[in-house]
Amino acid sequence: MATYIGSPPFLSHPLARPRHFSSTSSSSSQTPPPASRPPPQPLYTSSVEPSPPASVEVDKQKPSKPTTSTTADSTDWIASNLTRRFGLGAGLAWVGFLAVGVVSEQIKTRLEVSQQQADTRDIEKQEEVMLPNGIRYYELRVGGGASPRPGDLVVIDLKGNVQGSSQEFVDTFGRDEKPLAIVMGTRPYSKGLCEGIDYVLRSMKAGGKRRVVIPPHLGFGEKGADLGSGVEIPPFATLEYVVEVDKVSIAPA
Secondary structure (H helix, E strand, O other), rough: OOOOOOOOOHHHOOOOOOOOOHHHHHHHHHHOOOOOOOOOOOOOOOOOOOOOHHHHHHHHHOOOOOOOOOOOOHHHHHHHHHHHHHHHHHHHHHHHHHHHHHHHHHHHHHHHHHHHHHHHOOOOOOOOOEEOOOEEEEEEOOOOOOOOOOOOEEEEEEEEEEEEOOOOOEEOOOOOOEEEEEEEEOOOOOOOHHHHHHHOOOOOOOOEEEEEEEOOOOOOOOEEEEEEEEEEEEOOOOOOEEEEEEEEOOOOO
């Protein structure tokens, strides 16, 4: 009987333990990573949407309107406004008020002119008047209007020459010449005017006329003057003028 030494071939190797695959272990080894969680929701929710900024709401509720000026640029604006608010009668009343104002101003002006003309008189006998500052004048016509004050606008006609000379350096009495408009008390002088004329005008009235002799120190003094167009006043010249006041009024602002 034969004897077998060693283990048979199928017993010489250890038996491999069979692997058992369970559904549990397979699923746990192949489980995908957890998905990201949604952000936490507030405990209390509201269905009211957040309100837009206040400026937006105001713009939506109140549409912009074209800007209009509240200042009356003319009397027509006042009349039309009164007519819209208080009826046609108010507008007509305003127009009537303006018409009365214009008419009354015209009447006042005419009365002043009439009074000036009535009080203006020519002087038959001319007499010399000597002032303390050396000015001499002869009254040719006494005016009946207003006397100029510092700052008033005075319209005058003027004719002047150097004493002893027939050459006139200023003359606005001509038909094609325009009168001079000056503001009382302002300097420098021009158009042949001088300090002596400014002094004489203070005692005249609208409508008045004088012949005036101005000493050198109230004329153009020791330097004389160059009036342009070849007209020159020599130094220490005595000046002779004829001055007439046409109008006296308040100077514009």
